[in-house]
Each structure stands twice: as C-alpha cells, then as structure tokens.
Amino acid sequence: QSRQRLGVRDLAAARPRQRIREGNPVHLEDLMFLGRGRYRAEIARQKQERFTAILNREFAEDVSRGDVRFSSDVNLLQITFGEEILFRSGEYRLQDRGEAMLRRLARVVHEADTSSQSPLYDQIQIEGHTDSLRLEKREYPHDNWELSSARALGVLRYLTERVSPPLDKKTMSANGYADTRPLGKRRSHNRRIEIRFYFSGQEVPRAQPKAQA
Secondary structure, eight states, X not given: OHHHHHHHHHHHHHHHHHHHXXXXXXOGGGGGGSOHHHHHHHHHHHHHHHHHHHHHHXXXXXXXXXXXXXXXXXXXXXXXXXXXXXXXXXXXXXXXXXXXXXXXXXXXXXXXXXXXXXXXXXEEXXXXXXXXXXXXXXXXXXXXXXXXXXXXXHHHHIIIIISSSOOOXXXXXXXEOTTSSOOSSOHHHHSEEEEEEEEOOOOOXXXXXXXXX
16 A cells, blocks of 8 residues: 555656656646655746746847846856946946846846745845956055945945835845956956846745734
C-alpha cells in the first residue's frame, strides 16, 4: 500500500517537472509534489518571467539604443544604466532624464507586482561604479568612492521617496564600488548604475496595514 501511494505521488510530480523542463508555466496546485526547494524556485521563476516581459516591453527602444542593458541568472535580473542616462558627468544628483527612467522602472515593478499573497522580490541591490579616471574635488563628492556611493544612494532614495507609490525601502540596499569592478577597457561602460532584483519564492501573505480606529 505504501508503494502504491509513493507511485501516485511520483506520477503527480512528473507533470510539473516536465513543464519546468519545457520552460512552461506550472500550476501552483501541482507544485506541492516537487518538494519545498523546487516549489520556491518555480514560484520565483514565474515572477521573474512576468517582470522580464513587462520590462522588455517598456524599455525595448532604450535597449536597442544601448542605453539600458539586462542580464539574468536564477531568480536574479540585473538592469544596467549607463552613467550619462541617469547623471551628468561627475555629478551625483539625478538629471531629469534619469528621474524619468526611474519612474518608468517603478511602473514596471508595480505592474508586475500583482499578487497580494506574496512579494514580487526579496531584495533590490543598487550599485554605483565609476571608471579609473582619478577624481579629486574640494567639494563633495571628493573621489570616486564617494561619487559611486552617492549615486547609488540617490537612486535608492528616488525609488523609495519620490515615485508614487514608493518601493519598499526595507528590501533595498545601496553600495558604491568606485573603479574596483570594471566591465572592460572602455571607460564609458564602467561608469554605470546596476540595479539587481532578487525574486521571491515566498507565498507568505503580505502584512496588511492596520485599520485605524
């Protein structure tokens, strides 16, 4: 009898596993047979897929011009903005064009974040990078460390304070790396902002705001 039950469970798990191998959506009621790890991974994959489709639609022209680049890994999607898109040379305050780009990104997040039962992402990391050209200024930012950090923080603050509705600051972090993580020899490629989304495999219901008495 135990072998019979095991056989039924194996058969039930075969369908979602096959759909995963084929890259097709898996129905959540089938995921219980995959095991907790595969269950969470598939939930995160579907969220990443939905987000990526909306992102590609919104930024298709920007990607074709090379202004924005995307790269992805398991449960992770990275968006790279060139320096000149968000900031003027040597500046850490967002220019108008940069603010417009971030508003569009926030709209993508809110359009993809449709479920009230689980969050779209666990974390958003924002990284600032510069080229190796030495920066020395009497006023702030004094060097490339301060410039890259200030730019990353400026992006974070815009997304959590200036867009409506704002993104959740509890899930976000900002770091500056100066010129320590170059992409290659072209300085223009090394001056960049990277925004990294880590998609959530959780199905925990979101905390609801308490009703005011």
